Amino acid sequence: MKLSTQLLAATAICAASSAGAVDLEVMHWWTSGGEAAAVSKLAEAWNATGNTWVDGAIAGGGDTARPVMVSRIIGGDPPAAFQFNHGRQAEELIDAGLLLDITDVAEAQGWKDIVNPPSLLESCTVDGKIYCAPINIHSWNWMWLSGPAYEKAGIEMPTDWNSFMESAEALRAAGVTPLAMGGQSWQQAGAFNNVMTIAIAGKDAWLSVMQDKNAETVMGPEYTAAFEAYAAARELSTGINVQDWNQATNALINGEGGAQIMGDWAQGEFAVAGMTAGEDYGCLPGLGMGAYLQTGGDAFYFPVNDDPEITAGQKELAAMLLSPEVQVAFNSVKGSLPVRGDVDLTTVNECTQKGLDLLANGQTLPASEQLIAPDTITQLNDLMTEFWNTPSMTAAEVQQQYADIIAQAE
Amino acid sequence: MTTTDIRPQTGRSAAVRRPSRLLRNLSSKVAMLPLIFTALVIFLGGTIWTVVYSFTKSGLLPRLSWAGLDQYERLWSSRKWIVSIENLAVYGVFSLIGTLVIGFTLAALLDRKIRGEAVFRSIFLYPFALSFIVTGLVWQWILNPELGLQHVVRGMGFESFTFDPLNNPNIVMFGLLIAGLWQGTGLIMCIMLAGLRGIDDDIWKAARVDGIGTVKTYIRIIIPMMRPVFVTSLVLIAAGIVKLYDLVVAQTSGGPGISSEVPAKYVMTAMFGGQNLGQGFAASTMMLLMVVIILIPWAYLEFGGKRRG
Numbered sequence: 001m002k003l004s005t006q007l008l009a010a011t012a013i014c015a016a017s018s019a020g021a022v023d024l025e026v027m028h029w030w031t032s033g034g035e036a037a038a039v040s041k042l043a044e045a046w047n048a049t050g051n052t053w054v055d056g057a058i059a060g061g062g063d064t065a066r067p068v069m070v071s072r073i074i075g076g077d078p079p080a081a082f083q084f085n086h087g088r089q090a091e092e093l094i095d096a097g098l099l100l101d102i103t104d105v106a107e108a109q110g111w112k113d114i115v116n117p118p119s120l121l122e123s124c125t126v127d128g129k130i131y132c133a134p135i136n137i138h139s140w141n142w143m144w145l146s147g148p149a150y151e152k153a154g155i156e157m158p159t160d161w162n163s164f165m166e167s168a169e170a171l172r173a174a175g176v177t178p179l180a181m182g183g184q185s186w187q188q189a190g191a192f193n194n195v196m197t198i199a200i201a202g203k204d205a206w207l208s209v210m211q212d213k214n215a216e217t218v219m220g221p222e223y224t225a226a227f228e229a230y231a232a233a234r235e236l237s238t239g240i241n242v243q244d245w246n247q248a249t250n251a252l253i254n255g256e257g258g259a260q261i262m263g264d265w266a267q268g269e270f271a272v273a274g275m276t277a278g279e280d281y282g283c284l285p286g287l288g289m290g291a292y293l294q295t296g297g298d299a300f301y302f303p304v305n306d307d308p309e310i311t312a313g314q315k316e317l318a319a320m321l322l323s324p325e326v327q328v329a330f331n332s333v334k335g336s337l338p339v340r341g342d343v344d345l346t347t348v349n350e351c352t353q354k355g356l357d358l359l360a361n362g363q364t365l366p367a368s369e370q371l372i373a374p375d376t377i378t379q380l381n382d383l384m385t386e387f388w389n390t391p392s393m394t395a396a397e398v399q400q401q402y403a404d405i406i407a408q409a410e
Numbered sequence: 411m412t413t414t415d416i417r418p419q420t421g422r423s424a425a426v427r428r429p430s431r432l433l434r435n436l437s438s439k440v441a442m443l444p445l446i447f448t449a450l451v452i453f454l455g456g457t458i459w460t461v462v463y464s465f466t467k468s469g470l471l472p473r474l475s476w477a478g479l480d481q482y483e484r485l486w487s488s489r490k491w492i493v494s495i496e497n498l499a500v501y502g503v504f505s506l507i508g509t510l511v512i513g514f515t516l517a518a519l520l521d522r523k524i525r526g527e528a529v530f531r532s533i534f535l536y537p538f539a540l541s542f543i544v545t546g547l548v549w550q551w552i553l554n555p556e557l558g559l560q561h562v563v564r565g566m567g568f569e570s571f572t573f574d575p576l577n578n579p580n581i582v583m584f585g586l587l588i589a590g591l592w593q594g595t596g597l598i599m600c601i602m603l604a605g606l607r608g609i610d611d612d613i614w615k616a617a618r619v620d621g622i623g624t625v626k627t628y629i630r631i632i633i634p635m636m637r638p639v640f641v642t643s644l645v646l647i648a649a650g651i652v653k654l655y656d657l658v659v660a661q662t663s664g665g666p667g668i669s670s671e672v673p674a675k676y677v678m679t680a681m682f683g684g685q686n687l688g689q690g691f692a693a694s695t696m697m698l699l700m701v702v703i704i705l706i707p708w709a710y711l712e713f714g715g716k717r718r719g
Contacts, residue, residue, distance in 0.1 A: 067682040070470060089685070092470040183665050241555060241577050243663070375469070378684035382490045382668055389579055389667025 022313035024080035027056035029065035034268050038334035045326045051313060073098055078303030080314055086123045086134060086297050087369030099131045100302040105315045106130040109322060116341030117295050117364045124299060132299040133318040136336035139293040139355065140194035140263040140367070145282035147275070148255030149176045160288030161199060161229065164259060168236050171258045177239035180248040180257030185385035187245055191261040192230050192384050193368050194294055199287035201226040203365065210371040215407035218399065227395040234388055252281065267351060268335045283351040285358060293358045296367030297336060376409040457698065464691035472687055481692035491693065494671045500583050501590070501672070502651040508591050509647050510640070513598030518628060521606045531603070535596040542593065546660025549589035550576065576662055579669035586661055586670060594650060598643050605639030606632065641712060652701055673697050
């Protein structure tokens with residue numbers, strides 16, 4: 001590993017001195033089939049500029065990849081660029097002065113005017129300086145409906161959460177588990193923290209909790225309704241025992257599960273299965289109630305480097321990531337939404353169109369990761385997954401503990 | 411280990427320049443220097459550093475902003491930590507007893523000079539060649555109700571058969587225990603077998619002359635003679651219990667809910683998932699403390715006593 005990076009560095013220096021082009025090592029955790037195809041679009045675009053993209057993919061998801069990236073940065077052997085999610089994950093690295101200030105690139109490219117929603121750029125900004133280049137938008141706020149399951153039950157697909165609850169009995173009677181939920185804590189917590197709270201407790205209550213850390217709102221009537229709906233959802237999910245989110249999505253595809261609360265990345269699974277949006281599967285942004293999209297996603301950060309050539313390359317790369325061509329090529333393959341409002345995706349299905357419309361109307365909210373620290377997210381994950389898997393735990397109990405965590409949150 | 415100096419000394423020269431204690435066996439001490447350095451700097455230094463930083467507010471990066479006992483207060487008020495400790499206790503007790511009993515029984519059976527001993531030995535030892543990750547995945551599939559054991563038995567006509575430990579919060583630790591025992595007993599069996607082979611045949615002959623039964627001979631004579639072997643096994647098993655992590659990650663990733671969390675996983679999640687190094691350090695300091703509390707009196711009795719005798 002070390003030798004290879006030294007060799008890479010050596011070749012980078014040779015290449016730089018001879019041709020004026022740089023090799024940049026870019027670290028990310030996009031390793032599934034669709035994700036790797038999307039990354040190759042970035043690499044192609046970068047190589048086309050005469051520079052070289054050195055791929056540093058880390059399998060195993062963000063929780064595995066982030067410690068590796070951080071240890072390389074702290075250890076003095078930083079990659080040229082690395083992926084983090086929009087939000088507060090890089091806060092401390094910025095405080096420690098380890099990341100490159102790319103305000104000049106952002107100003108030259110006019111990011112302030114083109115990045116939509118503006119909260120994405122705000123997440124990159126610390127003390128008026130910009131440290132990251134947003135690349136895509138993923139939102140949590142979707143409920144997916146299984147066409148085959150509702151066909152089996154002989155009823156129409158529901159149009160919102162309440163009609164879904166009413167249809168649950170018919171689904172059970174047809175041998176279908178109404179709600180498919182994976183066993184990992186982030187799925188169970190995410191369905192509540194991101195989707196059910198915004199849809200049922202409402203935007204204002206959600207912002208009061210996540211942004212202002214107001215524990216009283218958690219104990220208020222809006223959140224009580226959300227906790228009760230969550231407890232009802234727990235009942236509807238018994239019958240499917242799977243771990244990964246895509247296994248739960250698969251239960252929808254083969255008609256064993258009726259619905260799944262999951263982010264827009266689930267749509268990739270329906271596409272791979274050859275299903276058509278609106279016919280074979282349905283989508284309800286915001287559970288069909290208060291439709292707001294959270295604008296989470298990914299951004300690239302650039303560690304400070306002694307070599308001025310690499311620094312120049314990093315800035316060139318930052319500018320390229322937000323160029324219209326790259327945005328379209330990357331996001332069309334990735335299944336995510338572009339970060340700039342002035343480009344059109346090539347192929348858009350019914351569900352993606354709904355998402356784009358919400359984005360255009362400004363019905364957006366920040367992602368939880370942009371508002372609360374990873375430490376608090378871990379605590380909420382633990383609490384919600386404990387509740388989901390402990391039938392004896394009541395909604396009132398989980399509500400009190402949720403309020404305690406929010407009260408302590410920074 | 412201490413070695414006493416028993417070199418023959420001619421009276422005169424020994425009185426004039428007796429080598430100082432520090433320079434005795436100089437070459438072996440020089441050879442040990444890297445190890446001594448590693449032990450002091452990496453192990454001891456790392457431990458002290460971790461304990462010091464467990465009293466800070468370190469987040470993603472270690473920094474010295476003191477938080478007093480805050481991290482420990484939060485740790486002990488966390489449900490997940492309490493559940494982790496309970497799980498480790500359950501797993502530890504059952505794994506210790508289970509591994510020793512099964513390992514010794516298998517070794518004793520193999521020691522009865524059965525045919526094909528080498529084959530059985532290989533079969534029992536084989537799981538040890540697998541990593542915990544592979545073991546965990548294999549047993550996750552075997553215990554999966556939709557495609558594993560339960561599915562097979564139901565397919566044979568027993569429709570009401572239910573065996574899904576990994577999906578039942580109350581018995582999930584036993585699902586982990588099955589995999590742990592499957593992997594770990596082979597090694598203990600081999601160590602025990604080596605110990606049994608070290609017992610002089612004359613002991614058996616004497617026991618037979620005295621008319622003592624086989625089982626009684628094992629329990630009253632052989633096992634007490636195998637004390638060092640048991641100590642070695644105990645240390646190996648105990649180390650495996652404390653660092654239990656990869657098996658949980660591969661088999662249940664702490665679920666359902668938080669019902670199969672273990673302390674090592676709590677540390678990893680706090681440090682790298684939650685970007686809260688201080689909390690992770692506090693948890694690992696508590697793990698060290700627990701080991702020390704159990705280990706020191708035992709080590710004193712075991713090794714300190716022997717030296718005196």
